[in-house]
Amino acid sequence: METEWEELERWMENQRLPKGFERMQQPDWIDAYVRNMIAKALPAAASAAGKVTADIAETKLSVTVKFPLGENADLDRIRLVAMEDRIKLSGLGENNPxxxxxxxxxxxxxxxxxxDGAVLTVRLRKRPTRKIAVTAVIRTV
Structure with missing residues (x-):
């Protein structure tokens, strides 16, 4: 009997990757593609990983995340933690945040x-990029 990992490897061998190798060099695209393939193949694993449906919009200065909570959300139980690269919502009635x-x-x-009564909207300012330039002294040896 093969393990789940071997089953996943065998399944991936039969899948066709999209044409155009230049897309394979984009890590965001690869991450989204792999998550989508795993979610289709193993729905239980995707839900266990805490995958949620959220609408993410990006402007020049900010990132906005809209998360549907429904009209019966208990805001006293929900905890929102913002980090530099992600946000976590706990207290949604599931064990995993x-x-x-x-x-x-x-x-x-x-x-x-x-x-607003059905949707939680979270807005965060983007971190500015720091372009540091240093003038180096050239010495003779």
Whole structure:
């Protein structure tokens, strides 16, 4: 009897990867593709990993995440933790907290969350890129 890992490897061998090798060099695309394939093949594993449905929008200065909670959400039990690369929601009635990976690094202390009766909207400012330039001294040996 083969293990789940061997079964997954055998299944992946039969899958056709999309054409265009240049897409394979984009880590975000590869991550999304693998997650999608695993979710289709092993739905229980995807739910156990805390995969949640959230609408993520990105502007020049911020990242906005819209997470449907429903009208009966108990806001006193829900805990939102913002980190530089993800947000975590716990107290949703599941044992595992929901983790949402963000497309860009953000400033967690700028987190602004609003609940409109059905959807939790979380807005975070992007972390500015630091382009440091140093003039080096050239010495003769």
């Amino acid at each position: 929901a983790t949402i990976r963000l497309p860009k690094l953000v400033l967690p202390h700028t987190c602004d969350a609003h609940y």
